[in-house]
Amino acid sequence: MKKEVIIKKLAKEVKNKLNNECSGHDWWHVYRVWNLAKQIGRKEKADMYIVELTALLHDIADWKFYDGDETIGPKLARKILTSHNVPRNIIDHVCEIIATMSFKGADVKTKMKTLEGCVVQDADRLDAIGAIGIARAFAYGGHKGRTIYDPQRKPTLHKTKDAYFKNEGPTLNHFYEKLLLLKDRMNTKTAKELAIKRHKFMEKYLENFLEEWQEKLINNLSIS
Ligand code: ADP
Numbered sequence: 001m002k003k004e005v006i007i008k009k010l011a012k013e014v015k016n017k018l019n020n021e022c023s024g025h026d027w028w029h030v031y032r033v034w035n036l037a038k039q040i041g042r043k044e045k046a047d048m049y050i051v052e053l054t055a056l057l058h059d060i061a062d063w064k065f066y067d068g069d070e071t072i073g074p075k076l077a078r079k080i081l082t083s084h085n086v087p088r089n090i091i092d093h094v095c096e097i098i099a100t101m102s103f104k105g106a107d108v109k110t111k112m113k114t115l116e117g118c119v120v121q122d123a124d125r126l127d128a129i130g131a132i133g134i135a136r137a138f139a140y141g142g143h144k145g146r147t148i149y150d151p152q153r154k155p156t157l158h159k160t161k162d163a164y165f166k167n168e169g170p171t172l173n174h175f176y177e178k179l180l181l182l183k184d185r186m187n188t189k190t191a192k193e194l195a196i197k198r199h200k201f202m203e204k205y206l207e208n209f210l211e212e213w214q215e216k217l218i219n220n221l222s223i224s
């Protein structure tokens, strides 16, 4: 089967599976990552077949929703790609990227081995920041039963995947624990450029959020 036909079929399959997901890992997240990955991949001269297959399958089964099991995503991706008769070496490459690209804590290294891995990780991370990133963070927080903000609970820079996974802090902490760190961790020049505007918007958003919260005023009321 032609590459374009496989990609089209795959997109349809992923859309059907993730259509009503409501934690910010829905089909439209995948669609945006797919588009961003195409934009970045072309500029960086990556293998676009690998980039597109990986972008489409990267959140097919996220470890964060399967008790921290990192093998679940690559296993399902392998099964789907095998059903489309994609060659073994391509499946291995796609699955290696899916297994390693996810953010796992501020102090946990997730260095990508290949250009295609760098491209898809950057695309996924761009969709985690900016206006859409803000919406996704609060959607995820609500889905997981997290509070919006609690001035008495400070952000932590997690040293292990386990600590990051078990963290139940307010959603606003996630900005300091992950989202604001991403701009300087983009792999490609193209993504570094795209991240600037999104990062600035988040900074402004947080400034307004904390101003509206009037934390100092509330503390002065000394309610205990
Ligand atoms: P990654 O694989 O790098 O984690 P995903 O595509 O799975 O990327 O999306 C991660 C997104 O999920 C975050 O950017 C954020 O929007 C949301 N998210 C994950 N953990 C939290 C959290 N603790 N609080 C709020 N949002 C979160």
Ligand code: NI
Binding pocket: 029, 033, 058, 059, 124
């Ligand atoms: Ni994603």
